Amino acid sequence: MENFGSYFIEPLGKIGQGGFGYVEKIKLYNSTMSPCGTFARKVFSPSSSVLAQVSKDDLKRRFIREAMYQSKCTHKNVNYICLLNKHADNPYFVMDLAVCDLASDITNCALTDLQKIEVVKMISQGILRIHNKGFLHRDLKPQNILRMPSGAYAISDFGLVKNTDSAANTTALTAIGQAMGTPRYMAPEILYNAEYSIKTDIFSLGKVAEDLNIQDDDFRQLIAGCSSMDEKQRYDSIDAFIQDVASLQVQRGVRHA
Numbered sequence: 705m706e707n708f709g710s711y712f713i714e715p716l717g718k719i720g721q722g723g724f725g726y727v728e729k730i731k732l733y734n735s736t737m738s739p740c741g742t743f744a745r746k747v748f749s750p751s752s753s754v755l756a757q758v759s760k761d762d763l764k765r766r767f768i769r770e771a772m773y774q775s776k777c778t779h780k781n782v783n784y785i786c787l788l789n790k791h792a793d794n795p796y797f798v799m800d801l802a803v804c805d806l807a808s809d810i811t812n813c814a815l816t817d818l819q820k821i822e823v824v825k826m827i828s829q830g831i832l833r834i835h836n837k838g839f840l841h842r843d844l845k846p847q848n849i850l851r852m853p854s855g856a857y858a859i860s861d862f863g864l865v866k867n868t869d870s871a872a873n874t875t876a877l878t879a880i881g882q883a884m885g886t887p888r889y890m891a892p893e894i895l896y897n898a899e900y901s902i903k904t905d906i907f908s909l910g911k912v913a914e915d916l917n918i919q920d921d922d923f924r925q926l927i928a929g930c931s932s933m934d935e936k937q938r939y940d941s942i943d944a945f946i947q948d949v950a951s952l953q954v955q956r957g958v959r960h961a
């Protein structure tokens with residue numbers, strides 16, 4: 705059992721490994737050793753291939769920044785971070801434990817057409833929150849969208865998030881970030897000019913929505929307005945897309961939250 709502040713942490717087993725750290729299931733206890741619940745913990749532990757490209761200190765800063773940015777975006781459609789230990793040798797953060805990611809729901813054909821539309825709406829609300837906080841996610845894909853026990857889908861993995869108001873990214877980290885994005889979800893202007901914007905996140909949303917293979921033709925037209933290869937044809941803001949989805953549903957008499 706480890707101690708952090710007034711909490712005790714009991715590791716319950718590894719869930720998976722990313723390029724910058726591993727994720728494990730943990731049980732959290734308060735100072736009276738009463739259980740607070742099970743959570744996921746991401747622990748800094750960069751792979752040797754990543755360490756060959758960027759210094760450990762830079763990577764540590766990036767890891768801590770990931771947690772700080774994610775915790776600034778508290779919203780039901782953004783994975784919630786409840787603890788951050790920046791001073792440990794291997795920093796870590798504790799977040800809500802997901803059931804699975806959207807990629808596995810797609811693979812398992814687990815969703816009806818109506819549920820898929822609700823998923824797109826939830827992801828859009830999460831992106832709206834991130835953009836309203838002044839960030840770009842830059843790595844939206846089904847693997848980074850988690851299904852929570854409540855049924856809500858929440859955006860995670862802020863490893864490539866950029867603060868649009870600051871020059872927080874070092875050249876090395878930006879380069880490694882670009883190398884790590886997933887081409888299918890990257891707008892053409894990123895591949896040609898390395899230019900990220902609100903519209904490049906909207907493109908990624910469009911590609912995620914395409915992966916869901918929604919059959920509703922009117923909805924598919926709205927999705928095409930996100931995933932257009934021509935950025936001039938794409939939605940300017942996530943809010944405009946959300947409004948169009950809401951208008952479509954109002955026309956059809958669908959009640960929405």
Ligand SMILES: Nc1ncnc2c1ncn2[C@@H]1O[C@H](COP(=O)(O)OP(=O)(O)OP(=O)(O)O)[C@@H](O)[C@H]1O
Pocket residue numbers: 719720721722723724725726727744746783799800801802803805847850860861863
């Ligand atoms: N909150 C969570 N609850 C449950 N599983 C999670 C949670 N966060 C991540 N995971 C899972 O843990 C594994 C590793 O996640 P991580 O985000 O480190 O991987 P990654 O996307 O490959 O990382 P990176 O982009 O940093 O290389 C993945 O299988 C992911 O689905």
